[in-house]
Amino acid sequence: MSRHAYRRRWGDNDRHFGPLTYAYDARYRPFSVVLSSAEEEYPGCNLRLSAFGRTVIVELPEIIKPHVSWVDLSDREWAKQMPDGRKGYTQVDRRAYGFSISDGFLQVFCGRLTMDSDTDRTKGYFLPWTQWRHVRRSFYGLNGEHVATLPDTGKSYLGDPGRFQREQEIADATPTVAFEFDDFDGERITAITRIEEREWHRGDGRFKWLSWFYQPKIDRSLDIRFSAETGKRKGSWKGGTIGHSISTLPGELHESAFRRYCAENQMTFIGGIS
Incomplete structure (x- = not known):
C-alpha cells in the first residue's frame, strides 16, 4: 500500500499516524462502524470507527473489492466505439458494510454505493425515540x-x-x-x-x-x-x-x-x- 493512502482526508482536524487517520469534530458526532472498499484516491480498504465526535480510520489491505460493472451504450448513437467494437464504459462503485447513526438517523450499508435509489445498497431509518x-x-x-x-x-x-x-x-x-x-x-x-x-x-x-x-x-x-x-x-x-x-x-x-x-x-x- 502506498504512503499516499495513509494521508486520507476526513475533516479539518486530521492527524495521521502511519495507517491511522484521527479526527475530532465537536459538532459532528456520529456513532459508526463502516468497512469500505477502495476509492480512486485511496487504494485498499478502510475501517472507520466514530463515536463522541472522534473518528479513527484504519487503512487495510483489499479485504473487499469495489463493484465493477459494464454500462452498455450500444443503443446510443453519440457513444464512441471502443477498439473491441463495444460501446460503453466500465463503472466502478465503492462498497461499504456497517452502520452509522447521526442526529437520530440510522444508515445501514449493505454493499454498493451509487447514490441511485435503483442500485444503491444503503438503507436509512429515522429512529422514532430521537425525533x-x-x-x-x-x-x-x-x-x-x-x-x-x-x-x-x-x-x-x-x-x-x-x-x-x-x-x-x-x-x-x-x-x-x-x-x-x-x-x-x-x-x-x-x-x-x-x-x-x-x-x-x-x-x-x-x-x-x-x-x-x-x-x-x-x-x-x-x-x-x-x-x-x-x-x-x-x-x-x-x-x-x-x-x-x-x-x-x-x-x-x-x-x-x-x-x-x-x-x-x-x-x-x-x-x-x-
Missing part, C-alpha cells in the same frame, strides 16, 4: 396576545386537504406591522411582520410517551415578508430574499425584533408605517 414531533402552530397579535392556535393533526396536506387553507386563513387574519428600512445599497423597502410560535414534543409513534420526561421545544419567531429582494445577492442569478423568519428573544415584539434584524444585516431601520 421531535410538531404539535402546534400559534399566532400572536401586536402586543404579543394570543390570536389562534392550530394543532398539528399529524396528517400531511394530502391527507388533510383543508389543512393548508385553514392555516392560511388564520395567518392572513393575524395582525401584522409594516416597517420601512433602507437596504445595504440604500434602496427603500417595506417589511411586513407577523409573530408566530411553534412547539415540538419528544418521541414519535410508539415513543410519544417520552414527552412526559422531556421539556418541549418552543420557538417564537418573527415572520418577515419584504416588498422587494434584499441582501447582497439581489439582482444576481442567485437572487436575494423576499421573506423568511427569525427567532425572537424573550419579551421581543415586532419593532424590537425587526430593529435587531436590521442591525445584524447592514440595514437601516426607518420606522413603522401606519
Whole structure:
C-alpha cells in the first residue's frame, strides 16, 4: 500500500499516524462502524470507527473489492466505439458494510454505493425515540396576545386537504406591522411582520410517551415578508430574499425584533408605517 493512502482526508482536524487517520469534530458526532472498499484516491480498504465526535480510520489491505460493472451504450448513437467494437464504459462503485447513526438517523450499508435509489445498497431509518414531533402552530397579535392556535393533526396536506387553507386563513387574519428600512445599497423597502410560535414534543409513534420526561421545544419567531429582494445577492442569478423568519428573544415584539434584524444585516431601520 502506498504512503499516499495513509494521508486520507476526513475533516479539518486530521492527524495521521502511519495507517491511522484521527479526527475530532465537536459538532459532528456520529456513532459508526463502516468497512469500505477502495476509492480512486485511496487504494485498499478502510475501517472507520466514530463515536463522541472522534473518528479513527484504519487503512487495510483489499479485504473487499469495489463493484465493477459494464454500462452498455450500444443503443446510443453519440457513444464512441471502443477498439473491441463495444460501446460503453466500465463503472466502478465503492462498497461499504456497517452502520452509522447521526442526529437520530440510522444508515445501514449493505454493499454498493451509487447514490441511485435503483442500485444503491444503503438503507436509512429515522429512529422514532430521537425525533421531535410538531404539535402546534400559534399566532400572536401586536402586543404579543394570543390570536389562534392550530394543532398539528399529524396528517400531511394530502391527507388533510383543508389543512393548508385553514392555516392560511388564520395567518392572513393575524395582525401584522409594516416597517420601512433602507437596504445595504440604500434602496427603500417595506417589511411586513407577523409573530408566530411553534412547539415540538419528544418521541414519535410508539415513543410519544417520552414527552412526559422531556421539556418541549418552543420557538417564537418573527415572520418577515419584504416588498422587494434584499441582501447582497439581489439582482444576481442567485437572487436575494423576499421573506423568511427569525427567532425572537424573550419579551421581543415586532419593532424590537425587526430593529435587531436590521442591525445584524447592514440595514437601516426607518420606522413603522401606519
